[in-house]
Amino acid sequence: MAVGRRVFLGAFTAGAVTVATGTEAAAEGEYTDYAAPANFWSTSTTAYTVTINCAATSGTASALNVTSQNPATSAMNLSGTETARGTLKISHVGYADGSDAGASGLSIDLKTQGTAAQGIFVTATQGPTTGSLIVLRNNPGVDDFVVKGSGRTGIGVGRGDKPLAQLHVVQRSDAPAALLLEGAARLADVDTEPTNAPADRGGGSLYAQNGALYWKGSSGVPTRLAPA
Incomplete structure (x- = not known):
């Protein structure tokens, strides 16, 4: 050859x-x-x-x-049959003094102004999967950011734990707040009154219904906080 x-x-x-x-x-x-x-x-x-x-x-x-000049297909294809490894493994050998602050494990440059290309795209062409779609771990014992196969998203949840809501945020003791919005926040009306948080966690649900603001505490009784 x-x-x-x-x-x-x-x-x-x-x-x-x-x-x-x-x-x-x-x-x-x-x-x-x-x-x-x-x-x-x-x-x-x-x-x-x-x-x-x-x-x-x-x-x-x-x-x-x-490189590839063929617009009809991918420039590179990669497939594997791993059971406990990533199909693509990227290891950046860093510098302990932090002098590599401009480096990254993966860098994506979407060239051409106005392009509609997506930066990262994950799909399941043969049906829904059960594994997590995205997992970011940098701190011990927690998934800093995880998107499960169900679409539920967790921030700061325990490693491997199932997010208990569509978006589940766990407040860390060293953070000043779980969420900071510099601007207005909007709640859309719910179709039905929400179920409450699990009994072992207490808390409640804050929601809008017919334009009014409600709080449903651990007793399960909704209280209107503001009219429509």
């Missing part, structure tokens, strides 16, 4: 394939046009099938650059 000299610079090794990149990027039009797609495969259970390493320690050279 012929390999374009300006695409891959280096040597292939037996078993898993290792590709070492150079510092000179291939200019447009200098690629080799393959008669058929190049395929790499390996049965090794301990080595990567393909390893690409950019040895440069400065400049703008990247280890891998994937």
